[in-house]
Structures are given as C-alpha cells and as structure tokens.
Amino acid sequence: MAAWWRYGVFSASLKTQLREGSFVDIGRQTDGKRVAVIGGGVIGCLTALYLHRLGANPVILEKSQIGRESSWAGAGILCPIHPWLYPDSFTHLVDSSLSMFPTMNTMLEELSGLKTEWRSSGLMIPMFDDDRIHHRENALGWSKRFGWKVEELDNRQSREHEPTISDQIAGSLLWPQVGQVRNPRLLAAVRKALENYAVPIREQAEVSGIGKNGQGEISSVQLATGESIETDAVLLAAGSWSGELARQIGLELPVEPVKGQIVLLKDEPGKVNHIIKHDDVYLVPRVDGHILVGASMERVGFQPGTTDAVVNNLLEATYRITPGLKDASIVEQWMGFRPGSPDGMPYLGPVDGQPGLWVASGHYRNGVALAPGTAEIMSRWIMGETPEMDLSDFRVDRPVINLDKVGFPAAA
Ligand SMILES: Cc1cc2nc3c(=O)[nH]c(=O)nc-3n(C[C@H](O)[C@H](O)[C@H](O)COP(=O)(O)OP(=O)(O)OC[C@H]3O[C@@H](n4cnc5c(N)ncnc54)[C@H](O)[C@@H]3O)c2cc1C
Structure with a gap:
C-alpha cells in the first residue's frame, strides 16, 4: 500500500500532530468556532471529534440515535469494491484515508478503552x-x-x-494487506471518545433548516421542534438523507x-x-x-x-x-x-455562495474506509487550512455523471 505521506492532504498531517502527544491528554476547549454537524454517522461523528481536537466547538445533531444507520449496517471492508473502476483521484483519496487508519484506531482505542477489531485480514x-x-x-x-x-x-x-x-x-x-473493521465497535469507540471529550451529542434532534445573517453567512440551524441553535458553520453529513435536506436549504446534491x-x-x-x-x-x-x-x-x-x-x-x-x-x-x-452518489464518489468541501455551509456526504460504498481521511480533510478545511491535495473531483458542484458500475444501480 502507498506510504501515508505520498498523498498527504495537508502539509503537517494529523498523524504528525497526534504523534506529538498522548491521545488522552489533548482534551482542550473551548470558545472556538462553533460547528453544527448534521448527522451522527461515522462521517459526522469522526469529523466532530477531529474538529474538537483542533480547538473548534462542534455539536452533533442526530435525528435518531448516533451510529445506527449506514455506519452501523456496513461490512467494514477497508478497500473499495473494484477500485480500478473509479478515477485515479478516488484511489488517491482512499490511499490517503487508509494511511490514517492506524493512527485513528490507536487514538480511538486509547480514548475509549474499546477495541474496534480493526485488522488486516486480506x-x-x-x-x-x-x-x-x-x-x-x-x-x-x-x-x-x-x-x-x-x-x-x-x-x-x-x-x-x-x-x-x-x-x-x-x-x-x-x-x-487489505483490512477490515467491525462497524458497531468502531462507532461505539467514536461515541465514547466524543463523550470523554464532552463533545455535545444531541440525539432525537432532526435538523429541518438553516438560518443566515444579513451578510448571507450561515448563523443558525433549525430543528424540527422549532428550536434554533446559533452556529458559525454547518457541516452537512446526513448520509442518505443529505440530498433531501440539501434541497430544503437550497442546494442541489444528488445523494440518494x-x-x-x-x-x-x-x-x-x-x-x-x-x-x-x-x-x-x-x-x-x-x-x-x-x-x-x-x-x-x-x-x-x-x-x-x-x-x-x-x-x-x-x-x-x-x-x-x-x-x-x-x-x-x-x-x-x-x-x-x-x-x-451518481459517480460513486463523496462530496467534500464548501458550498459556493453559501458561506459557512460545508458538505461531507455521498460516501456510498466506502464511507468507513474514507472516514479518517474525510474527518481530517473536513476538520482542517473548516478551521481555515487549504488542502494541498487536489480535491476538485469531489467538489460539491461537480457535474452529475452517472458512472456505470460504481454509480447508482438501475431504479427498481
Ligand atoms: C450493507 C452495507 C455495506 C457496506 N459496506 C461497506 C464497506 O465494506 N466498507 C465501507 O467503507 N463502507 C461500507 N458501506 C458504506 C458505509 O457504511 C457508508 O458510506 C457510511 O457509513 C456513511 O456514513 P455517514 O455518516 O455518511 O452516513 P450514516 O451512517 O447513514 O449517518 C448519517 C446520519 O445522519 C442522520 N440524519 C439524517 N438526516 C438528519 C437530519 N435532518 N437531522 C439530523 N440527523 C440526520 C441519520 O439518522 C444518520 O444517523 C456499506 C453500507 C451498507 C449499507
């Protein structure tokens, strides 16, 4: 497998940063940037954890229970099904994410005291x-x-x-060398780590809309109950529901x-x-x-x-x-x-014309393999760093191309 640095996403990766100290000691906080993370699957939860570690003030808003949807149900294979069918940029993203798995796993197991059963089974x-x-x-x-x-x-x-x-x-x-992880255990470890850091997790909190200030910047999220939560940024990580929710907030995102x-x-x-x-x-x-x-x-x-x-x-x-x-x-x-997603690849990054709105969704068959990479990319990007890796193939406004074999199957 490619060396972890070959596809470094930022100049100093989280891996380097994490190597510098004990995982358990770095709890910080926090009057940092407020980030409302919509969706408590592996993508939302892990990104919230990484945001916290970077000094942000995330809150996870989950419509039911965290880690009980796709992230619980999946098989945990850490390699795309037929990766040769995708564009090369996808393999770069996968390689980069998989290179972060060992560090992420050690961090989660140390913070949670739980085993994820991450291993190389081939x-x-x-x-x-x-x-x-x-x-x-x-x-x-x-x-x-x-x-x-x-x-x-x-x-x-x-x-x-x-x-x-x-x-x-x-x-x-x-x-x-292909690896696997046991999804429910991974999610239990992420949850425990978040709890140890006292990152707020709001369950039964369905997001129904977002609010903007006079400059058109994101300033709040609305829950279905009518409650409004002030925020500086929003990360849309609502898994399969992201397309629906995106439409409600004026964004075309073909996630189904x-x-x-x-x-x-x-x-x-x-x-x-x-x-x-x-x-x-x-x-x-x-x-x-x-x-x-x-x-x-x-x-x-x-x-x-x-x-x-x-x-x-x-x-x-x-x-x-x-x-x-x-x-x-x-x-x-x-x-x-x-x-x-129509081409089998995730949507990652900011939304043009909606300052403060970010997307990490559409991970399709590879969300667990791509979780550490996504969390690192999105947390640092939201905190103001510009990724060095070319992520243009994953941008939110890319053209919709239905890629045969890796995109959507025919509708029933
Ligand atoms: C059968 C199966 C096998 C798979 N096998 C693999 C595999 O081997 N390897 C691999 O890497 N990937 C695999 N996957 C894919 C992987 O599980 C997903 O890509 C990944 O879990 C997506 O994570 P997520 O956080 O985006 O979505 P989810 O885990 O679905 O989380 C999204 C969360 O958002 C919440 N939400 C939705 N709308 C709202 C709202 N309005 N307000 C608040 N919360 C909301 C939902 O309740 C949910 O908890 C598989 C998936 C399935 C189903």
Missing part, C-alpha cells in the same frame, strides 16, 4: 471460468500502479488459503439511498480467514466465527426491511463460492441505506 477474489466480468487484467494493472501488494494463486494455492472455497475456481487474486442487505452466518472461528469477494457478493469473516455476507444494491428509496429473495440470493452465492460453509448457521439479517 481480500481474495476467486475466479470462475464462467464469470460475467473478468477483472484480472484491470485489477493487476491498478494494483501495480498504486503499489497495492497482490498475489496470483492457482486453484490449489487458493484452497490452501481458504479450504471452504469451491474446487471449481480457476484461481484467485489475493491482496494480503442505495439499500444493502446483509446476512450474518456463524461457523467455527478461523473457518474463513480472508474477505472473499466474487461478483456482487462478499464474505467478511470476524475473529469470533461470524461471517457477514453482503450485499444487495437496491435503488428503492427508503424502503425498510430485508426480503427473502435477496437473502436467498446471497446464500445461494455463498454456497457456490464457498461450499464448505453449507453447514454454517444463519444468525440474522439486516439492511442499511448507503449514501449513494
């Missing part, structure tokens, strides 16, 4: 002769260009690494929910070691023997609940890819709404 893509899409060439080319270590394995070697895998595969590609269903299996710990991905299905093994199988891509608005058809498809695919899991027990199933 990622394997088995290949069948009748695959619909053959990714081999593009995957190898992309890995070489961006310095992601990859190995090509034949059938026997693949099955030595993963004994449950089908004997019908032609071979596989293995990225041994893309529903994903997951099935949880349980087998003996160590039965599956790597994340295994084939076509649209992946298996993510946790250390205690749980295996997440995901995930559907459904453009059905905010339609809640899981469906038998999708669950059966996921199980069918699992038994074809890894017949050795036929006896694994089915524990439960759930769903979440990914904050989708």
Whole structure:
C-alpha cells in the first residue's frame, strides 16, 4: 500500500500532530468556532471529534440515535469494491484515508478503552471460468500502479488459503494487506471518545433548516421542534438523507439511498480467514466465527426491511463460492441505506455562495474506509487550512455523471 505521506492532504498531517502527544491528554476547549454537524454517522461523528481536537466547538445533531444507520449496517471492508473502476483521484483519496487508519484506531482505542477489531485480514477474489466480468487484467494493472501488494494463486494455492472455497475456481487474486473493521465497535469507540471529550451529542434532534445573517453567512440551524441553535458553520453529513435536506436549504446534491442487505452466518472461528469477494457478493469473516455476507444494491428509496429473495440470493452465492460453509448457521439479517452518489464518489468541501455551509456526504460504498481521511480533510478545511491535495473531483458542484458500475444501480 502507498506510504501515508505520498498523498498527504495537508502539509503537517494529523498523524504528525497526534504523534506529538498522548491521545488522552489533548482534551482542550473551548470558545472556538462553533460547528453544527448534521448527522451522527461515522462521517459526522469522526469529523466532530477531529474538529474538537483542533480547538473548534462542534455539536452533533442526530435525528435518531448516533451510529445506527449506514455506519452501523456496513461490512467494514477497508478497500473499495473494484477500485480500478473509479478515477485515479478516488484511489488517491482512499490511499490517503487508509494511511490514517492506524493512527485513528490507536487514538480511538486509547480514548475509549474499546477495541474496534480493526485488522488486516486480506481480500481474495476467486475466479470462475464462467464469470460475467473478468477483472484480472484491470485489477493487476491498478494494483501495480498504486503499489497495492497482490498475489496470483492457482486453484490449489487458493484452497490452501481458504479450504471452504469451491474446487471449481480457476484461481484467485489475493491482496494480503487489505483490512477490515467491525462497524458497531468502531462507532461505539467514536461515541465514547466524543463523550470523554464532552463533545455535545444531541440525539432525537432532526435538523429541518438553516438560518443566515444579513451578510448571507450561515448563523443558525433549525430543528424540527422549532428550536434554533446559533452556529458559525454547518457541516452537512446526513448520509442518505443529505440530498433531501440539501434541497430544503437550497442546494442541489444528488445523494440518494442505495439499500444493502446483509446476512450474518456463524461457523467455527478461523473457518474463513480472508474477505472473499466474487461478483456482487462478499464474505467478511470476524475473529469470533461470524461471517457477514453482503450485499444487495437496491435503488428503492427508503424502503425498510430485508426480503427473502435477496437473502436467498446471497446464500445461494455463498454456497457456490464457498461450499464448505453449507453447514454454517444463519444468525440474522439486516439492511442499511448507503449514501449513494451518481459517480460513486463523496462530496467534500464548501458550498459556493453559501458561506459557512460545508458538505461531507455521498460516501456510498466506502464511507468507513474514507472516514479518517474525510474527518481530517473536513476538520482542517473548516478551521481555515487549504488542502494541498487536489480535491476538485469531489467538489460539491461537480457535474452529475452517472458512472456505470460504481454509480447508482438501475431504479427498481
Ligand atoms: C450493507 C452495507 C455495506 C457496506 N459496506 C461497506 C464497506 O465494506 N466498507 C465501507 O467503507 N463502507 C461500507 N458501506 C458504506 C458505509 O457504511 C457508508 O458510506 C457510511 O457509513 C456513511 O456514513 P455517514 O455518516 O455518511 O452516513 P450514516 O451512517 O447513514 O449517518 C448519517 C446520519 O445522519 C442522520 N440524519 C439524517 N438526516 C438528519 C437530519 N435532518 N437531522 C439530523 N440527523 C440526520 C441519520 O439518522 C444518520 O444517523 C456499506 C453500507 C451498507 C449499507
């Protein structure tokens, strides 16, 4: 993987800053800049934590409970699905964010006393002769260009690494350094860290509008209850609801929910070691023997609940890819709404013509992998630093281009 400094976002990264002192000692504050963060998912919460550390005075406004939407539901794979399908700028952003994961994780675990289960489990893509899409060439080319270590394995070697895998595969590609994190644990650690720093978290606080002063600058947010909260800046980090809320405040932001269903299996710990991905299905093994199988891509608005058809498809695919899991027990199933964007990439930055309004949303399938990078970029940008990295591909007013395969799926 690329060295962390290769895609440094600011001249002195948070990593350098954090290295200088104990994580637990730096609690400060605060009569600094007031920032109302709309949305208590991983993006809003982590950015609020980083803002606090930079001397700002953030408040998290969450319409229900923090960390219970997409950020809870996701699989926690720390690598995009088919990263070679995106523009290079996206890989730069991913590399930069992943390089910050170790420091962020140490900080969170020290501050919270909780384990996130962040670890390198590796990622394997088995290949069948009748695959619909053959990714081999593009995957190898992309890995070489961006310095992601990859190995090509034949059938026997693949099955030595993963004994449950089908004997019908032609071979596989293995990225041994790809990581994963257990989402609910990550979110619990972020919450505890925020509480330790006494960063205000307002739950059941749905934002319905923003207010401006005579100069047209953001000066307040309105809650659905009618309450008004004064602020110097607003960060829109409302996940799948960002598009809707943006419209209410006069901004066109094409963020929409893309529903994903997951099935949880349980087998003996160590039965599956790597994340295994084939076509649209992946298996993510946790250390205690749980295996997440995901995930559907459904453009059905905010339609809640899981469906038998999708669950059966996921199980069918699992038994074809890894017949050795036929006896694994089915524990439960759930769903979440990914904050989708037409080109699969997040919107990051200020809003032209609305001074004080910032956006960090549309992280789609990669919000956990992109969380530390987003938090660093947005917190420092809001506090007045200009990013050195070229972030123009992520600007809020970029043209809407529906990128095949990584953007929105066809509407149901
Ligand atoms: C099935 C599935 C699998 C996934 N797998 C992965 C993966 O392997 N790796 C990866 O990196 N990413 C993955 N993702 C994507 C990742 O989970 C998301 O990109 C990320 O969690 C988005 O975080 P967020 O904070 O923007 O959104 P959310 O976690 O959805 O948080 C947004 C919050 O804003 C709140 N909110 C909304 N409107 C308002 C309002 N008006 N006022 C106040 N609060 C409001 C919501 O209640 C919510 O809590 C997956 C997602 C799903 C669903």
